[in-house]
Amino acid sequence: MDPTHTAATRTATRTPPGAGVSGSDRPRLARHVRLTFCRTRQRKILLHPETVVVLNASGADILELCDGRHTVTEIVTELGARYQNVPEDEVRQFLTRLVARRWVEVTDG
Amino acid sequence: MDSPFGLLAELTYRCPLACPYCSNPLNMAGYQDELATDEWRRVLVEASDLGVLQCHLSGGEPLLRRDLVEIVADAHDLGLYTNLITSALGLSRPRAEQLRAAGLDHVQISIQADEPTVSDRIAGIPSFQRKIEAMGVVKELGWPLTMNVVLHRHNIDRVADVLALAEEVGADRVELANTQYYGWAWRNRDALLPSRAQLEAAEVVVRAARERLRERMDVIYVIPDYYSRYPKPCMGGWASRQLTVTPNGDVLPCPAAQPLPLPRASVREDPLERIWAEAPVMTAFRGTDWMPEPCRSCYRRELDFGGCRCQAFLLTGDAARTDPVCCLSPDHDLVARAVEAANSDSSEDLPLVPRPHRAGLPPVTRPRPGRPGRRSSPC
Numbered sequence: 001m002d003p004t005h006t007a008a009t010r011t012a013t014r015t016p017p018g019a020g021v022s023g024s025d026r027p028r029l030a031r032h033v034r035l036t037f038c039r040t041r042q043r044k045i046l047l048h049p050e051t052v053v054v055l056n057a058s059g060a061d062i063l064e065l066c067d068g069r070h071t072v073t074e075i076v077t078e079l080g081a082r083y084q085n086v087p088e089d090e091v092r093q094f095l096t097r098l099v100a101r102r103w104v105e106v107t108d109g
Numbered sequence: 110m111d112s113p114f115g116l117l118a119e120l121t122y123r124c125p126l127a128c129p130y131c132s133n134p135l136n137m138a139g140y141q142d143e144l145a146t147d148e149w150r151r152v153l154v155e156a157s158d159l160g161v162l163q164c165h166l167s168g169g170e171p172l173l174r175r176d177l178v179e180i181v182a183d184a185h186d187l188g189l190y191t192n193l194i195t196s197a198l199g200l201s202r203p204r205a206e207q208l209r210a211a212g213l214d215h216v217q218i219s220i221q222a223d224e225p226t227v228s229d230r231i232a233g234i235p236s237f238q239r240k241i242e243a244m245g246v247v248k249e250l251g252w253p254l255t256m257n258v259v260l261h262r263h264n265i266d267r268v269a270d271v272l273a274l275a276e277e278v279g280a281d282r283v284e285l286a287n288t289q290y291y292g293w294a295w296r297n298r299d300a301l302l303p304s305r306a307q308l309e310a311a312e313v314v315v316r317a318a319r320e321r322l323r324e325r326m327d328v329i330y331v332i333p334d335y336y337s338r339y340p341k342p343c344m345g346g347w348a349s350r351q352l353t354v355t356p357n358g359d360v361l362p363c364p365a366a367q368p369l370p371l372p373r374a375s376v377r378e379d380p381l382e383r384i385w386a387e388a389p390v391m392t393a394f395r396g397t398d399w400m401p402e403p404c405r406s407c408y409r410r411e412l413d414f415g416g417c418r419c420q421a422f423l424l425t426g427d428a429a430r431t432d433p434v435c436c437l438s439p440d441h442d443l444v445a446r447a448v449e450a451a452n453s454d455s456s457e458d459l460p461l462v463p464r465p466h467r468a469g470l471p472p473v474t475r476p477r478p479g480r481p482g483r484r485s486s487p488c
């Protein structure tokens with residue numbers, strides 16, 4: 001086989017966080033990324049061709065609302081109904097990091 | 110012991126290509142009794158139960174399996190993320206449409222260089238044009254496309270053109286991976302190892318391209334460990350995150366461990382769960398207890414896990430030694446000498462041994478520039 005696949009030290013592209021996502025952006029998962037539930041680990045998982053991210057509860061809740069319909073502000077409001085304290089800055093930073101890795105895409109307004 | 114995240118399903122070692130850097134084992138004759146469709150189905154179920162989330166379908170050329178669509182559908186139905194790693198020979202539009210309908214998530218297509226003469230010479234058969242066409246089909250069907258390019262002495266100087274090709278075909282990701290020396294690549298190591306000057310020039314190009322393409326394409330660059338100070342954290346640790354099932358059902362912690370002198374474990378004889386937990390091939394180097402010095406007392410032991418067991422075995426004959434790539438290894442001279450040879454004038458034009466298409470068959474004669482190569486039948 002093509003040995004690019006064997007695990008090695010990889011240095012992936014890092015996009016520096018730019019302006020970040022805004023409240024009116026409508027985030028959605030990139031088409032090559034999948035959100036799933038792992039029975040063995042009893043956790044929500046984000047899957048990418050070569051990466052697996054085991055999500056914490058709030059991260060999973062945010063990503064489930066990244067459906068291209070909810071705006072970031074709406075996601076924060078929705079989470080506010082589930083958690084006592086939802087700092088909008090932190091949600092925006094979380095999504096900005098995922099956008100920089102091209103796991104989440106945003107459309108405006 | 111954690112659950113594995115990924116299964117590398119090596120469906121066959123047969124391949125229409127004859128790349129001299131192939132990581133498949135030299136004794137391909139030992140792997141001809143391939144698992145049947147229902148055996149793969151059972152492996153996928155057992156892997157999923159074990160916690161596997163990603164299924165990488167590879168080979169050899171996985172498209173040579175007539176039941177590939179069924180295997181993809183089974184993996185997809187189990188909720189696995191499916192990734193096809195292919196030469197693209199045999200990826201016709203109808204076959205691609207069937208795979209898309211079966212739920213295949215992602216396609217990685219290898220190419221050997223940025224233009225047909227060099228690419229076809231390295232692949233051993235005319236294939237460049239068909240690969241470009243298949244990349245177009247992948248994009249049209251709405252898959253994300255990863256272009257895989259293995260870098261070595263004979264193509265690394267072309268890395269700027271390789272990146273331009275990736276851009277031209279609309280790749281979403283490009284993996285530029287310096288050759289790792291296992292299988293046929295190990296056999297051809299001295300002819301494949303680039304010089305330091307070649308690597309430095311390539312790294313400048315890659316850095317600039319990343320900056321320029323950062324909005325459009327992921328550029329992944331796998332560094333050549335022979336030129337590193339410390340070894341790679343191979344597989345994230347032995348039998349820690351991944352497992353490989355070979356075409357005949359042997360279970361290994363990685364796709365290069367076939368030659369290691371460890372007792373065989375096979376899905377034909379034992380459930381995957383028991384193999385993962387108990388088989389000597391999995392437990393031999395799991396964790397840090399097996400480590401000799403200098404690893405045992407090294408602050409990096411949980412960072413690189415002592416490097417690669419297969420590389421230690423190939424270079425020293427003992428899989429339990431520190432990876433000789435490490436500058437702290439007592440065997441580091443073995444790597445330093447190979448690097449020195451690659452940087453001397455005498456290393457030019459060493460012959461490359463192409464891997465055979467399958468066990469027992471010599472590969473077709475390597476075409477030379479200006480001479481038409483023999484066409485092999487499409488898969």
